[in-house]
Amino acid sequence: MNGRTHPLEVSAAWFLALLWIAPLAYAFWSALHPPEYATSFSLTAPLTLQNFVRAWNQAPFGRYYINTVVLVVLILIGQLILSTLAAYAFARFKFKGSGIAFALVLLQLMIMPDVLIVENYRMIGKLGLLDTIPAIAIPYLASAFAIFLLRQTFKSVPQELVDAARVEGAGPLQILWKVYVPLARPTYIAFGLVSVSYHWNNFLWPLIVTNSVESRPLTVGLAVFGAPETGVDWSIITAATVMTMAPLLIAFLLFQRLFVQSFMRAGIR
Amino acid sequence: MNAWLLLLPAAVLLVAFTHYPILATIRHSLFISRRNGTEVFVGLDNYRSMAADPIFWKALINNFWFALGTIPTSIALALLMAVWVNRNMRGRGFLRLAYFTPTVLPMIAVANIWLFFYTPDYGLLDQLRGLFDLAGWNWLGSPSTVMPCLIVMVIWKEAGFFMIFYLAALQQLSPDLEEAAAVEGASRWYTFRRITFPLLMPTTLFVAINAVINSFKLVDHLVIMTKGGPNNASTLLLYYIYEVAFTFQDSAYAATLTVVLLVLLSTLALLKFGYLDRRIHYQ
Incomplete structure (x- = not known):
C-alpha cells in the first residue's frame, strides 16, 4: 500500500x-x-540466573523436557505416517464408500479428542496405558486435519509424473514415496509446525491421563510446580514459565515467517 | 493396492478415539452406574437432573459471556493490527512479531504470567492501584471481576492469531480499489468503511465462527487461575465436564454434559461447512 x-x-x-x-x-x-x-x-x-537454577533443582524439569520432546516427536511421526497413507488412499484411488469414509474422517475436525476426555480416559484405562506418554499421544495420532491437508495437496500432483514413474516400473507405494511425498513438502512443514506447537502447549488431556514425573509433559509439570499450595516464590515460577515456553519462542523468532504462514494455512484449511 | 489397507491404521484409531467415544458418550448419558459396578438404564433421568442443575446453566451462560466478551473485541483488534501491519510502516516486522507472539505461547504459561498481574496486593495490577492510593482488590476472587479479567487475557492471547487471516485477506485485495478511492478524494476512513471492510466480510464471518468453536475448548487457564470459581463465576462447560468426571467421579453425568457440548460443536460446524463454505471461496 x-x-x-x-x-x-x-x-x-x-x-x-x-x-x-x-x-x-x-x-x-x-x-x-x-x-x-x-x-x-x-x-x-x-x-x-539463580531463579532458573532454583526452579531446575526444585522440580524435575529435565525429565519434563524429555517427556515433552518424546511426546511431540511421537505424535508428529505417527500423524505423518498415518495421514500420508490415508490421504493417498483418498486422493488416488476410487473405491466404494470413499465418500462416506472421508466424511467420517472429517467428523474429527468438528469433534476433536480434546472434548471427548471422559470416554477417551475410559478407553485408555481399558488399554492399560494410563499414566504413560503413549496415552497422551494415541488419541491424536490419526489427524483428520493432516489427512485433509495432504489429500488436497496430493490431488494437485500432475498425472504425468505418476505415469512416468509407473512406466519406470514403480509400484503404488514407490510412487507415493518418490512422487507424492517430495511434492508435498511445504504441506508437511506447515502441518508439522502447527502440530508441534499444539502438542507442546497442550494441557488438559495430559493433565488427565498422567500422574507421575515419568510421564508428565512440561505444561503439566509447570502447573504442578506453580500451584499456590506449593508456596514457591514468584520469580522462580516465572523462570519455570520461561523455560516452558522458551523452545517454541526461540523457534518462532528464528522462523517467524514460516510460523505465520503455517498457522494461516492450518486455520484456513 | 487396496485403498482400504492404506486407510486401515488411521481408521482404527479414528474409530477408537472419535467415533466410538461419541456413541459411548450418548449411551452412558442414558445410564447410571451403581456402586457395585453395574449399570442401570435410566432413560432421560440424567438430562432431567442436568436441566435442574444450576451449575450447568451457570457454565453455559458463562460460555456465552466469555464468547461475547472475547470475540468481537479480538476481531476488532485483529483487523486494526492487520491494517497496520499491512501498511508500509516503520518497523512493521516488529509490529507483526509483537502482535503474533502470544499465539505461540502455551495457555498454561500465559495463565501463570497473568495470574501474577491479578494477585491481590502483591500483584502488578494492585501495585499500580497502590500508586493512586487505592486499596488492593482480589481480582480473580471476586465474582464481579473474575470474568472480565479472564476475558482481557484471552483477547491478548487470540487477537494476533485472528490478525493473520485478515492480513492474508488484505494482501489479496487489489490495490487499484484504494487508489481509485484516493483519486476520487475519499478519506482513508471512508475507504475502509465503504470498501475494505465489506470486502473483508467473509473473513470476518470465518474468523468469528472459528472463534466461537474455539471458545468452547479454551479452559486450560481455569485449572490454575480460578478452578471455575469463585462460586462457579468463571466455570465453563468443558471445565465443568472435567470437574464432574475427574473430581466428582460421576462419569454418567459427565457424559450427559458432554452430549450438550457435542451438540453445540456439531451445530456450529454444520453452520461453518454448510452455510459459510458455500458463500466464501478461499482456494
Whole structure:
C-alpha cells in the first residue's frame, strides 16, 4: 500500500505493540532478576540466573523436557505416517464408500479428542496405558486435519509424473514415496509446525491421563510446580514459565515467517 | 493396492478415539452406574437432573459471556493490527512479531504470567492501584471481576492469531480499489468503511465462527487461575465436564454434559461447512 501513514497512527500501532509484548517482557524481567525486583523496575537491578537454577533443582524439569520432546516427536511421526497413507488412499484411488469414509474422517475436525476426555480416559484405562506418554499421544495420532491437508495437496500432483514413474516400473507405494511425498513438502512443514506447537502447549488431556514425573509433559509439570499450595516464590515460577515456553519462542523468532504462514494455512484449511 | 489397507491404521484409531467415544458418550448419558459396578438404564433421568442443575446453566451462560466478551473485541483488534501491519510502516516486522507472539505461547504459561498481574496486593495490577492510593482488590476472587479479567487475557492471547487471516485477506485485495478511492478524494476512513471492510466480510464471518468453536475448548487457564470459581463465576462447560468426571467421579453425568457440548460443536460446524463454505471461496 502506498501513501504515508499519519504519525498518530504509527504511534498508536507502536503503543499497541508495546502493550502486547509487555506481559512477556515482564515474565523475562521477573525471571532474570532477584525476587525483590519482581515488582520494582529499576535499571540498576542486578541480572541473575539463580531463579532458573532454583526452579531446575526444585522440580524435575529435565525429565519434563524429555517427556515433552518424546511426546511431540511421537505424535508428529505417527500423524505423518498415518495421514500420508490415508490421504493417498483418498486422493488416488476410487473405491466404494470413499465418500462416506472421508466424511467420517472429517467428523474429527468438528469433534476433536480434546472434548471427548471422559470416554477417551475410559478407553485408555481399558488399554492399560494410563499414566504413560503413549496415552497422551494415541488419541491424536490419526489427524483428520493432516489427512485433509495432504489429500488436497496430493490431488494437485500432475498425472504425468505418476505415469512416468509407473512406466519406470514403480509400484503404488514407490510412487507415493518418490512422487507424492517430495511434492508435498511445504504441506508437511506447515502441518508439522502447527502440530508441534499444539502438542507442546497442550494441557488438559495430559493433565488427565498422567500422574507421575515419568510421564508428565512440561505444561503439566509447570502447573504442578506453580500451584499456590506449593508456596514457591514468584520469580522462580516465572523462570519455570520461561523455560516452558522458551523452545517454541526461540523457534518462532528464528522462523517467524514460516510460523505465520503455517498457522494461516492450518486455520484456513 | 487396496485403498482400504492404506486407510486401515488411521481408521482404527479414528474409530477408537472419535467415533466410538461419541456413541459411548450418548449411551452412558442414558445410564447410571451403581456402586457395585453395574449399570442401570435410566432413560432421560440424567438430562432431567442436568436441566435442574444450576451449575450447568451457570457454565453455559458463562460460555456465552466469555464468547461475547472475547470475540468481537479480538476481531476488532485483529483487523486494526492487520491494517497496520499491512501498511508500509516503520518497523512493521516488529509490529507483526509483537502482535503474533502470544499465539505461540502455551495457555498454561500465559495463565501463570497473568495470574501474577491479578494477585491481590502483591500483584502488578494492585501495585499500580497502590500508586493512586487505592486499596488492593482480589481480582480473580471476586465474582464481579473474575470474568472480565479472564476475558482481557484471552483477547491478548487470540487477537494476533485472528490478525493473520485478515492480513492474508488484505494482501489479496487489489490495490487499484484504494487508489481509485484516493483519486476520487475519499478519506482513508471512508475507504475502509465503504470498501475494505465489506470486502473483508467473509473473513470476518470465518474468523468469528472459528472463534466461537474455539471458545468452547479454551479452559486450560481455569485449572490454575480460578478452578471455575469463585462460586462457579468463571466455570465453563468443558471445565465443568472435567470437574464432574475427574473430581466428582460421576462419569454418567459427565457424559450427559458432554452430549450438550457435542451438540453445540456439531451445530456450529454444520453452520461453518454448510452455510459459510458455500458463500466464501478461499482456494
